Amino acid sequence: MSGRLTLSLDAMGGDHAPDIVLKGVQIARTRHPDVRFLLHGDEAVLGPMLARDRTLADACEIRHADGVVGNDEKPSQALRRGRDSSLWKAIQAVKDGEAAGMVSAGNTGAFMAMAKLSLRTLPGIDRPAMAALMPTQRGDLVMLDLGANAECDTDNLVQFAIMGEVFARTVLGLEQPNIGLLNIGTEDQKGTETLRQTSAILRDSTLPIRFHGFVEGDDIGKGTVDVVVTDGFTGNVALKAIEGTSKLYSSFMRRAFESSIISRIGYLMVRTAVNKVRARVDPRRYNGAMFLGLNGIAVKSHGGTDAVGFANAVCVAVDLGTHGFNETIKGEFMKVQRASGLDPETLERAANG
Amino acid sequence: MSGRLTLSLDAMGGDHAPDIVLKGVQIARTRHPDVRFLLHGDEAVLGPMLARDRTLADACEIRHADGVVGNDEKPSQALRRGRDSSLWKAIQAVKDGEAAGMVSAGNTGAFMAMAKLSLRTLPGIDRPAMAALMPTQRGDLVMLDLGANAECDTDNLVQFAIMGEVFARTVLGLEQPNIGLLNIGTEDQKGTETLRQTSAILRDSTLPIRFHGFVEGDDIGKGTVDVVVTDGFTGNVALKAIEGTSKLYSSFMRRAFESSIISRIGYLMVRTAVNKVRARVDPRRYNGAMFLGLNGIAVKSHGGTDAVGFANAVCVAVDLGTHGFNETIKGEFMKVQRASGLDPETLERAANG
Known part of the structure; x- marks a missing residue:
């Protein structure tokens, strides 16, 4: 090679x-x-x-x-x-x-x-988990798992958090990415037992990662955190729901611009700027999820x-x-593991x- | 009263x-x-x-x-x-x-x-399940559960399907709404055991409802079905992810229109049409979920x-x-139950x- x-x-x-x-x-x-x-x-x-x-x-x-x-x-x-x-x-x-x-x-x-x-x-x-970048109001974030594991236990989610953290540092170049766990509310008692346990482990552990806590579905678009951790079922549904909404919005805008002669003329003047937005949220731009x-x-x-x-x-x-x-992520992951006191072998x- | x-x-x-x-x-x-x-x-x-x-x-x-x-x-x-x-x-x-x-x-x-x-x-x-309307490319659809029940079994999901069907007939005025079960793929073997069982029951039962089968996250925006059935965890995350994406898209568009003098002038001409789109996807327009x-x-x-x-x-x-x-839905629900051979008492x- x-x-x-x-x-x-x-x-x-x-x-x-x-x-x-x-x-x-x-x-x-x-x-x-x-x-x-x-x-x-x-x-x-x-x-x-x-x-x-x-x-x-x-x-x-x-x-x-x-x-x-x-x-x-x-x-x-x-x-x-x-x-x-x-x-x-x-x-x-x-x-x-x-x-x-x-x-x-x-x-x-x-x-x-x-x-x-x-x-x-x-x-x-x-x-392994599927990870990809998603557009937010504050630049891109990393989301995982996007569909490799429909059901996940606490160990899986903790491992996803570590891998997502290293991915964000390596691919997005962030020094200390913060990690959010996707839930249906930000309060401690929200969600499933698995999520509450995972949150407790990430919060109390000696892992050298910055855990933000629970985040909700709209925090993805807001860019509240740099890494969103979730099971593959929820991640896949959220990813596709986001894609569907981008397409829905684009189609509504297209119809709006065609709705009158005035708006057709106006469209000629905003077209360049609008096309940049379309490219920015185009699901194809975010195609390609890595198996971490x-x-x-x-x-x-x-x-x-x-x-x-x-x-x-x-x-x-x-x-x-x-x-x-992959060599970098492997090395970084070993470091995180050593710091956490776990024995890789x-x-x-x-x-x- | x-x-x-x-x-x-x-x-x-x-x-x-x-x-x-x-x-x-x-x-x-x-x-x-x-x-x-x-x-x-x-x-x-x-x-x-x-x-x-x-x-x-x-x-x-x-x-x-x-x-x-x-x-x-x-x-x-x-x-x-x-x-x-x-x-x-x-x-x-x-x-x-x-x-x-x-x-x-x-x-x-x-x-x-x-x-x-x-x-x-x-x-x-x-x-009970939380149900609300969502915008799609083909008019509104009903989605439930949006967060009342984080974890659901097969019985819950079957009941949600029946309630959603009656809701769509009553509120959207549809004669034979078709029902989709939210999953991470449309093939029979996809998703969790609970979803596969629910699908089998809805497909084979004598319930007088039109079951489409599994749908995915992007089918919400497409409007592939009239009713999307899911557990409260997934429904809540999807709902909020959709809201977050609408806001993200709106904020990108706002910045785009302000990005140059030409686009500012063009915006004055497309504003009326664009505001209609904003109103159409405004999460506030869809605020108010009913406990069915x-x-x-x-x-x-x-x-x-x-x-x-x-x-x-x-x-x-x-x-x-x-x-x-509520009287209508109660009556309709009893009819569906009688048709299914279940005993309400x-x-x-x-x-x-």
């Missing part, structure tokens, strides 16, 4: 694959012309597509995979029967050191299960995204790979053994 | 009470000049406020209450010690038939516990709302009271006994 960065892509995963994968690579290459891509998927389909575009073909190498993991396959099914799939093979390329990271828009549950089995979790991490806590860079693209969104997910993986992010055995 | 409708208000509940309550009543009276209000709260505070406004004083009657339920009080505490509170007394006025309905911006958990104890649930309903499933109209206002938001919650209660909504004993 010396010199050029190589990324491994699941060319067949997602609702509109492989079309958006190849178009996404084209877009991503305008930002990162030097990156090489391993395209995992059906050679009979991918070959002719690549043949039509010489510059794209030069940057890509097809790695044939017979199978595709379907969107409705259970993780356990995918693990048993999916060893010839484009998703599994894309992950293997990272494990084998052929690629600095990988991206898939495929089945989230299968992706998570395969990535965990193949790449294994970092010492002290039971389950694995020995390797694995980025999940939204399954229904288009080429622009997939290109953003590719750029997330490129950024993380270029900056050796014991934790590793518990997590992986 | 013949002739004029009487509403009972918790004048001391919420972050900015009693100020926004009285101002809210003033605003609500411009829409409903004939409604009478029973203001429950501290006479020494409310008396002088009313004395300053003769027309408001004519429409209101102060009912002294010594206590206030604090925002951080646990429901069990409030039940034990809150019998002299403005919240409890406001509910009692509905129970005693003095008022057609009541509104409070106070502590949600205490409100729920007191309303349930005092007004009791309808036959067949274990726990009780023998009485009880409306919860957002605790941090202003006078405009509180006025909207008052108008929700007025509308429900004027149209005898047995269910009532199970729920209340």
Whole structure:
């Protein structure tokens, strides 16, 4: 991997694959012309597509995979029967050191299960979490878990808090990010027993993190904290509810600008500024959630995204790979663990053994 | 109650009470000049406020209450010690038939516990749910539960689906509203065991309702279904995440319009249309969630709302009271139960006994 960065892509995963994968690579290459891509998927389909575009073909190498993991396959099914799939093979390329990271828009549950089995979790991490940036009134924040673990216990949430903290320091460059735990009220007695216990641990522990306390759904848009920690069910619903609201607002604005001749003329004058806002809240801009806590860079693209969104997910993986992010997060995570008095080896055995 | 409708208000509940309550009543009276209000709260505070406004004083009657339920009080505490509170007394006025309905911006958990104890649930309903309208690309939809029950089992969710269906028929006037169950994917195996079981029951049952299946967070804004059913934790987080996103988008747009001289001039021409959009998605417009499933109209206002938001919650209660909504929903609910072959009396004993 010396010199050029190589990324491994699941060319067949997602609702509109492989079309958006190849178009996404084209877009991503305008930002990162030097990156090489391993395209995992059906050679009979991918070959002719690549043949039509010489510059794209030069940057890509097809790695044939017979199978595709379907969107409705259970993780356990995918693990048993999916060893010839484009998703599994894309992950293997990272494990084998052929690629600095990988991206898939495929089945989230299968992706998570395969990535965990193949790449294994970092010492002290039971389950990886999906993390991504979200727009707020005060810049971006990190939210996790966005859907990898529908149900989480106290240990999981504490681990997510630590990983989110390190992610915010590394990716957002914050010195002391503050961490909020998503709840339905900010008072101590609010929410589930799991949340109250997690809050008590984060508040009283010797972990070197800044715990803000509980935050509510509207604190995401406000940017009250730098890291929002939640279980994968709540995080996924919140993420998609936010995306849906952005689209709703955009569609209302579009109709408003078209509602009269005066507003059509006015729109010509505000268009540049309005388009900046649209770009700022565009869910595609935030596409590409990283599985935190694995020995390797694995980025999940939204399954229904288009080429622009997939290109953003590719750029997330490129950024993380270029900056050796996973080595940093691993080192930082070990430091946090040592500071907390936990023994990484014991934790590793518990997590992986 | 013949002739004029009487509403009972918790004048001391919420972050900015009693100020926004009285101002809210003033605003609500411009829409409903004939409604009478029973203001429950501290006479020494409310008396002088009313004395300053003769027309408001004519429409209101102060009912002294010594206590206030604090925002951080646990429901069990409030039940034990809150019998002299403005919240409890406001509910009692509905129970005693003095008022057609009541509104409070106070502590949600205490409100729920007191309303349930005092007004009791309808036959067949274990726990009431908070329901409200939400804006979508296809008109409004009904979402429940918005925070009354942090954790829900299959029975609760099935009951919410039935109540939401009747609410959508009665309030939105839909003939055959379709019902969606909020999840993190639409495939059968997605989400928690509770959700999968609930889906199976709603799909296979003889209940005369139209079950769409699972929906995701972005289906709220899309308006994929007419009723979104979820537990109170997820519903509350989604509701507030949506509110936060509306505010975020509005603030970005405001900054965009101010970003250059050209866009400022353009704004003057699109302002009317843009303000309509702002009003359309304004969380205050959707303020006022009804506790469904009780023998009485009880409306919860957002605790941090202003006078405009509180006025909207008052108008929700007025509308429900004027149209005898609770009698309708009770009758409709019994019909649904009979059609499903359930015995209301047995269910009532199970729920209340």
